[in-house]
Amino acid sequence: MTPTAPLVIRPANLADALAQLHSAATDSPLRPMAGCTDVLVDLHFGKPAAPAYLDLWALRSELGGLRWTDAGLEIGALCTYADAVSNPRFRAELPMLTQASTLVGATQIQFRGTYAGNIENGSPAADAAPALMALDARLRLLSQSGAREVALSDYYTGYRQTQRRADEIIGSVVVPGHRLDCQGQWMRKVGTRAFQAITKVGLCGVFGWQQGRLHDVRVVAVSMAAVLKRCPAVETYLCGKRADEVDAAALRAAQAVDLRPIDDVRSTADYRAEVFARLVEQAVRETAA
Numbered sequence: 001m002t003p004t005a006p007l008v009i010r011p012a013n014l015a016d017a018l019a020q021l022h023s024a025a026t027d028s029p030l031r032p033m034a035g036c037t038d039v040l041v042d043l044h045f046g047k048p049a050a051p052a053y054l055d056l057w058a059l060r061s062e063l064g065g066l067r068w069t070d071a072g073l074e075i076g077a078l079c080t081y082a083d084a085v086s087n088p089r090f091r092a093e094l095p096m097l098t099q100a101s102t103l104v105g106a107t108q109i110q111f112r113g114t115y116a117g118n119i120e121n122g123s124p125a126a127d128a129a130p131a132l133m134a135l136d137a138r139l140r141l142l143s144q145s146g147a148r149e150v151a152l153s154d155y156y157t158g159y160r161q162t163q164r165r166a167d168e169i170i171g172s173v174v175v176p177g178h179r180l181d182c183q184g185q186w187m188r189k190v191g192t193r194a195f196q197a198i199t200k201v202g203l204c205g206v207f208g209w210q211q212g213r214l215h216d217v218r219v220v221a222v223s224m225a226a227v228l229k230r231c232p233a234v235e236t237y238l239c240g241k242r243a244d245e246v247d248a249a250a251l252r253a254a255q256a257v258d259l260r261p262i263d264d265v266r267s268t269a270d271y272r273a274e275v276f277a278r279l280v281e282q283a284v285r286e287t288a289a
C-alpha cells in the first residue's frame with residue numbers, strides 16, 4: 001500500500017459531514033469518497049488527491065437509493081449501479097442509463113461504484129456520466145449553507161475540473177421527468193473489447209422521432225475531448241431531418257464545429273472523428289427503425 005496513506009474521517013451523519021467539509025474548506029479541503037473505486041486507484045499509486053478524505057459510505061440511509069418525485073428521478077449520491085439496475089422501474093424508464101451502468105467495470109465495481117463518484121471523477125471516457133448528461137440530468141450540490149442545482153452539461157470546467165466548491169458534496173443527481181421513459185435513448189461504447197474496456201470513442205444520446213422526423217435530439221461525445229461534451233451543432237443539424245436526409249459530409253461539418261478530437265494513447269484524432277460520425281449515423285438509423 002501507499003507509504004503516504006491519507007487520513008480518513010468518518011462523519012456521524014450528513015449534517016456532521018457538511019460541517020466537517022465547511023471547517024476544512026479554506027485551509028486544507030477534505031476530499032469526499034463514496035464507493036472508493038476511483039479513489040483507491042490513486043491511493044494504490046501513492047497519489048492521494050488530498051491529505052484527508054471524508055468517507056460518505058456510512059451515510060447510505062441519508063444519501064442512498066432512488067426516489068421518484070414531481071421533478072423526476074432523484075438518484076442519491078450513495079446509490080450504486082447495482083442498487084439502481086436492481087429496480088425494475090429504473091430499468092424500464094432508463095434503458096440507456098441501465099446499459100451504461102452494466103458496462104462500468106465488473107460486478108464488484110458495480111456494487112461499490114456510485115453515479116456521483118463517476119461524475120465527480122471527471123473522466124472524459126466515463127460510462128454513466130455521459131448517459132446522465134444526455135438525459136438532461138441536474139446535480140444537487142449540498143453544503144452547510146444550503147443546496148444549489150447545476151446542469152450536468154455545465155458542470156465541467158476543464159479536464160477533471162468541476163464547479164463543485166470545497167465545502168460541497170453532490171447530494172443527488174436528478175433525471176427530469178420529461179426524460180423518464182423518453183423514446184430514442186441510445187448509447188454505444190467503442191473499446192478494445194466488449195466488456196471491461198476504457199472507451200476509445202463513445203456516444204450517448206436521445207433521438208426522438210415525430211412523424212418520421214427527428215424532433216428531440218441530445219448528443220454527448222465520450223472520450224473525444226478533455227471533458228464529456230454535448231454537441232449542439234450536431235443536434236441542430238439533425239433536428240427536423242428524416243433519416244434519409246442526413247448527409248455524411250454535412251454531419252461531419254457540424255461535428256467539426258462541436259469537437260476537435262483528442263489524440264492520445266488510446267486513439268488518433270482522425271480515428272475518433274470518423275468513428276464518432278459513424279456512431280451518429282448508426283444511432284439515427286437504428287432509432288428511426
Ligand SMILES: Cc1cc2nc3c(=O)[nH]c(=O)nc-3n(C[C@H](O)[C@H](O)[C@H](O)COP(=O)(O)OP(=O)(O)OC[C@H]3O[C@@H](n4cnc5c(N)ncnc54)[C@H](O)[C@@H]3O)c2cc1C
Pocket residue numbers: 031032033034035036037038039040041056077103104105106109112113114115116117118119120121125126127128164168169170171196197198
Ligand atoms: C477496475 C475498475 C474498472 C472500472 N471500470 C469503469 C468503467 O468501465 N467505466 C467507468 O465509467 N468507470 C469505471 N471505473 C471507475 C469507477 O468505478 C467509477 O467512476 C465509479 O462510478 C466511481 O464511483 P465511486 O463511488 O467508487 O467514487 P469514489 O472513488 O469514491 O470517488 C470518485 C471521485 O468522486 C468524488 N466523489 C465521490 N462521491 C462524491 C460526492 N457525493 N460528492 C462529491 N464528490 C464525490 C471523490 O472525491 C473522487 O474524486 C473503474 C474503476 C476500477 C477500479
